[in-house]
Amino acid sequence: MTAGSGQREKKYLGAVDLGGSKILSVIAQGDGRRLAEDRRSTSAEEGPEVVLDRIIVSLQTALAKAGLQPGDLAAVGICSPGPCDIDAGVVRSAPNLPGWQNVPICQYLEERLGIAARLENDATAAAVGEHVYGAGRGCRHLIYITVSTGIGGGLIIDGRPYRGATGVAGELGHMTVDLHGPLCGCGNRGCLEALASGTAIAARGEEVVAQGGSALLARLAQEQGGLTAETVARAADQGDIACQGIIRRAGYYLGVGLASYVNIFNPEVIIIGGGLAKVGDLLLGPARAEMEARAMPEALKAMQLKLAELGDYAGVMGMVALLREGATA
Ligand SMILES: [Zn+2]
Numbered sequence: 001m002t003a004g005s006g007q008r009e010k011k012y013l014g015a016v017d018l019g020g021s022k023i024l025s026v027i028a029q030g031d032g033r034r035l036a037e038d039r040r041s042t043s044a045e046e047g048p049e050v051v052l053d054r055i056i057v058s059l060q061t062a063l064a065k066a067g068l069q070p071g072d073l074a075a076v077g078i079c080s081p082g083p084c085d086i087d088a089g090v091v092r093s094a095p096n097l098p099g100w101q102n103v104p105i106c107q108y109l110e111e112r113l114g115i116a117a118r119l120e121n122d123a124t125a126a127a128v129g130e131h132v133y134g135a136g137r138g139c140r141h142l143i144y145i146t147v148s149t150g151i152g153g154g155l156i157i158d159g160r161p162y163r164g165a166t167g168v169a170g171e172l173g174h175m176t177v178d179l180h181g182p183l184c185g186c187g188n189r190g191c192l193e194a195l196a197s198g199t200a201i202a203a204r205g206e207e208v209v210a211q212g213g214s215a216l217l218a219r220l221a222q223e224q225g226g227l228t229a230e231t232v233a234r235a236a237d238q239g240d241i242a243c244q245g246i247i248r249r250a251g252y253y254l255g256v257g258l259a260s261y262v263n264i265f266n267p268e269v270i271i272i273g274g275g276l277a278k279v280g281d282l283l284l285g286p287a288r289a290e291m292e293a294r295a296m297p298e299a300l301k302a303m304q305l306k307l308a309e310l311g312d313y314a315g316v317m318g319m320v321a322l323l324r325e326g327a328t329a
Contacts, residue, residue, distance in 0.1 A: 012068060014059050014076035014115075015319035017122060017312070018051075020044055020096025025058040026316040027066040027073075030324060032133055034313075036065035047099045056112050070113045075326065077118040077319030078105060079125035081152075083167050089119045092167075095150075095185075120322060122315050123170055124161050126308075127154025129318030130271050134309035139268045143261050144308070145172050146274035147254065147283075150185070151193040155265065173197065177256045195253040198229035198276055204246045205232040214242040233279045244282060251283040255290025262295040262303055273308030 012035070017024040025038045038061040042051060059076065063069060082094035089106025091097075109117035120128075127136075127144035136142040136156065145153040151173025155162040163169050173193035174186050181190025182200070194200055205227050209218045217235045221227035236243035258270060276283060288305055295303075310317055 010072060010074040012066070012072050012074065013320050013323045014063070014073045015316040015323070016055055016059060016076070016078040017125070017315035017319075018042070018055065018078060018080045018097075019122070020081060020094075023051075023055060023058045024312065024316055025055075025062040026313070026320070027062045027068060028317075028320045030074075032317065032320055032324070035068075036062045038062040038065070042097070044097045048097070048103050051097070052103075052105070052108055055109070059113070070115060073113070073115050075116045075118060075323045076109055076113060077120065077125075077323045078109065079120045079122040079315045079319055080105065081122050084119050084121045086119050086121075086163070086167065089117060091119070118319070118323060118326060120161075120319060121154070121163070121167060121170075123152040124154040124163060125316075125318035125322070126273065126310075126314035127156055127170070127271075127318065128161055128321050129310050129314040129316070130273070130308055131156045131159075131318075132321040133317045134314065135271045135306040136269055141265065141267045141269075143172070143265060143267045143270045144314075145258075145261075145270065145272055146308075147197065147272060147276040148274035149198045151197045151274075157265070172257065172261065175257055175260060177253050192253060192257040196250040196257070201229040201232050201246055201250050201276075202227055204249070205229075205243065208242050208246065214240050216240045217243055229276060233276075233282075236279075236282055247279060247282045248286045250276075251286030252290050254283070255287040256294065258287060258291040258305070259294035262291060262299045266299045266303075268302055269304045269306055271306050271308050273311075273314060277307055 011030050013028050015026045023040050023042050027035045038058045080091045083092040091103045091105050094100040106117040106119050130136045130144050140159045142156045153170045153172030155170045174191045176190050177192050178190035182194045184191035184194035208214050220231050232243045232246055236247050
């Protein structure tokens with residue numbers, strides 16, 4: 001073997017977003033350019049061991065598409081839902097991932113791939129992704145809120161991700177906005193998530209159908225064999241008054257939440273991502289109006305409300321940014 005032929009420079013980064021329904025793996029260059037990706041179903045019901053194996057297969061598939069091998073990676077990063085011990089590389093628990101209790105995911109990836117691995121909470125990773133590559137470029141203080149089935153979030157304070165004492169900071173969906181409101185998945189009553197998430201909108205839609213309040217929504221639900229927040233949004237878009245009311249009410253509660261974040265954190269930008277951001281002005285108009293009516297004028301002065309730019313790449317791009325930072329630290 002001639003000198004130098006066996007040693008390729010390790011300049012590529014691997015990033016994985018582990019979600020309740022899908023796994024997204026990306027291979028990127030050091031400058032953040034994505035070279036290849038792999039998407040597949042998590043099939044989380046098969047348990048952690050099978051899912052861990054699937055993560056490796058997904059990464060290897062993305063690597064093969066880029067014409068690379070695990071040895072070409074400088075590092076791999078993974079983001080997971082739920083509380084994570086990022087120093088130990090352990091997923092403490094993960095909603096929507098049955099059986100995930102204290103899973104030492106970094107150790108597993110390092111043993112299987114032979115490269116250093118880093119773990120982050122998915123919403124914090126998404127906040128970092130939007131901060132470095134998306135709608136929050138150039139900002140020092142930003143809040144990222146994702147509104148989809150649930151409501152999650154991540155905080156960037158003074159240019160750094162803020163994780164709190166036990167890595168749970170940024171649970172923006174679990175702020176109480178109605179003392180006597182509906183029960184939330186977290187066990188509390190009247191959380192923002194219980195009033196403004198996709199699940200909450202769908203539940204209100206079911207109530208309206210049961211009360212005979214919208215013939216259009218009832219027909220759409222029957223055609224689809226059930227209804228989701230998207231069904232309610234579709235009916236609202238077609239002029240259904242009851243469904244417009246449901247979306248506006250969710251927007252109102254979202255604005256109540258946003259006003260408190262503005263007063264507490266005094267951010268330069270709040271970035272709204274997640275599937276429901278696509279509903280647009282019908283949801284975000286009332287949210288903005290309520291935020292502006294409630295927040296302190298001084299805190300609002302320099303604040304911009306923006307839509308997320310990276311879509312479902314926010315998490316993996318956040319991991320790429322964190323790995324790059326680790327490489328230069
Ligand atoms: Zn809650």
